[in-house]
Amino acid sequence: MPIPTPFYPRTSTLSESHEWSEWAGYLAAITYEPTHDREYWAVRNSAGLLDVTPLFKYEVRGPDAERAVNRIMTRDVSRCRVGQVMYSPWCDEDGFVIDDGTVARLAPDRFRITAADPNLRWFQDCSFGLDVEVVDVSRDLAALALQGPKSREVLLAATEDPTLAKLRYFRLAETQLAGAPITVSRTGYTGDLGYELWMAPEHALAVWDRLLEVGRDYGLLPIGLAALDMVRIEAGLLLIEVDYISSHKALIPAQKSTPFDIGLGWTVNLEKEAFVGQRALVRAKAKGPTWSFVGLEIDWISLEELFGKVDLPPQVTGRASRSPIPVYRGDRQIGQVTSSVFSPILKKYVAIGTVEPKEAQPGSPVEIEITVEYHRERARATLVRPPFFNRARSE
């Protein structure tokens, strides 16, 4: 039975659709309104507020904290300054990705890591023998994502803390909101301007209430996972168990991915001090990746032709699709789409996935499988470099 988050007293009364799913053992709203449209547009045009409490959160504390986190992550965490956040995957001994998340440096000897899956044992085992303590703080922290072009204004109004105006991308700050101490990081999973707010569970409702109250003037809406899934595909952001499979959960070796296979090669620093998977990744890099992470734009004309044959306009789902779809070049399958969505803001059917590296030229044509009235057809598409949408860094 999924359990409620600290925001549940509010989110449950706001839910008109009663559409919930389970996220890491918690009840999570898929939508609040019967359809997701307004929630999607809130993120892209004004601001959306998402309960992200279900994320797993860990703290690594102690004199060897930097060494420990650096041994876990593929990025060079020694370069992460206090008040800075880094995105990084972490890998197993064979260089296959276990999970990915953000690493926030709260103090010289204190880091906070977010994760999609439980990782306590892994983090503890990686830091065994070091002078650190790895603590699961998942239940000690409630968290909200405040995302969208108006999120800064909402945040400033709610906190009345003007210094936050200058909070840079992937930096964090301590402040107060509705009398509660909170940590604000300029991070998110939407590709838009946005923040994540971290607080003790007992302050959750006060923070929520205050944000919704001041947010009314800015068009702030509570949003669910349906809208999130659309915007994260537009932003070209990976979802675990959808766009890649955690090596700890893979059933066969072929299901595992190195960071190079899923577009995260840029996070791998092979020159830094030893980390788990390093030796394997040196070899993997020399050998070259098995897959290349790509974006695809599906040709609308092609869809119209295919559906026109049965007198239908193109049928594309409103929400994001997580069904894997084969990608072809000529007669050969060269890869797969793992997430796709019709992007309302771009007015394009877009997808992310992986193809063979030698076939991965941006701009080159491919075909994807599409089912038209129970018949398998192929629609034309073009490879592009993700993201399709990115406003996260902009001032």
Add this chain to the structure above:
Amino acid sequence: MNERYDAVIIGGGHNGLVAAALLAKAGKRVLVLEKRQTLGGSAATEEIFPGFKVNTGAEDAGLFRPELVEALALERHGLRFVEGPAVAFAPRLDGPGLTLWRDPTRTQAELAERISPKEAASYHRFTQLVARMTQVLDRAMLQTPPNPKEFDPRELLPWAMTGLKLRQLGKRDMMEFLRILPMSVREFLDEWFQDPFLKGLLATAGVAGTMQGPYAAGTAYLFLYHHLGGGQGVRAGRFVQGGVGQLSVALASAATLHGATIRLGAGVARIRTSYGQVTGVVLEDGEEIPARAVLSSADPRRTLFDLLGPQELEPRVMRRVRNIRFRGSTAKVNLALRGLPRFHGQESPEQLTGHIVISPSMEYLERAYDDAKYGRPSQEPALDVVIPTLLDPTLAPEGAHILSATVQYAPYALAEGSWDEGREELGDRVVALLARYAPELPDLVLHRQVLTPLDLEREYGLTEGSIYHGQMDLDQQLFMRPIPGYGQYAMPVGNLFLCGAGAHPGGGITGAPGFNAAREVLQALR
């Protein structure tokens, strides 16, 4: 800066010295670094009381490989084994004790007279079976175990068939071998014998040095292991002239002759690595010693965690090392005596020339273990007593004797209190128990040393006081010793090798891990 050695060997116990002698003999530049001031490690002889040369740890050297005595000409280096007429003697409060003689016909006669002709006949057939079974184990001793890729057990069978010549046993014995290995020593003995007293005596070989009672699965295997030296029901009862430490002295002499250097009082603090390869060691005083290969005869936990460091290991390897069961349960009480005590049920001193065993029944032994299971030293422990001065009077002043009791069970992890508080209490308990069987004993005691598992850890470097460098359980044998995937002496860091009892075939004074490791090192350095 020191010159670079081909091989630096950590630990001057017998296994480290075997490896040193063999590597030096093969022309390698070898350095042995021993932390203590004495050679021999867990099998050392030390003058802990003036005029008394005491085997502080191990006593019986019957498992030592004869191949090594020959290959290193150890007799020329002063090694001499001594054996008495008795292998084991069980004193008895309510009648004549039981002796297992080196001469099997004498044992049978005694069993026929004291128990029954049927039991004597069983004993005869039983020792023959044990001899056939141990032949198989014997062949594994000086081999590097296979390393089944992907841990596929099917890969083991061909090795068992060809490497161990399992087929030579014939179909029936082969099945019997596979059936017996995982059994408890109790069930094994129950299949053969009736007499509880005899079974109590024999069962000790199945649990010696291990945190298991005789009712535990796998103890039949340990029973067979202890018969590798040709033991007649208990263990070989073969001792070393001058004390067990002389074995290491002879090995050191052979090693030195072949050019090895041996340093005492040279504790290694760290094993140095670079890019996943060993580069040498650092001593406790900071001295750096470069080496192409490093062999450690310290136990696997000490080697891989304390000296190498868990951060040098992949998490999956680290976990396995962390999960090695050590669980020491053995203590040693060494007594210097003014004279020779007499035991109840004893007729002549020659009965005392082997092991004097206090374990009057398997139930007694299991109850002794029950205490340990819950973190308490046995209320009534089982004792394996040796009086080495009977065969070698030079160990003590004229007329005086040494009596050493190996005590089971003394669990490393106590439920209450600490061994620093409980040490002398344990000594008192052992002396009191001995006094029941040998009433004059307390008055004969001149000196007493009590070594608890904590002392074995502190002084001899044995993790949790495990005398075998890791329990001799079936799942910690062969390619799973010290951990699955690393059963071929090479450790997860390049050119680091384990050459002590923590590696195949395991604990006891065998020399086999040192021998096998040396062979692997020679291959790696080629």
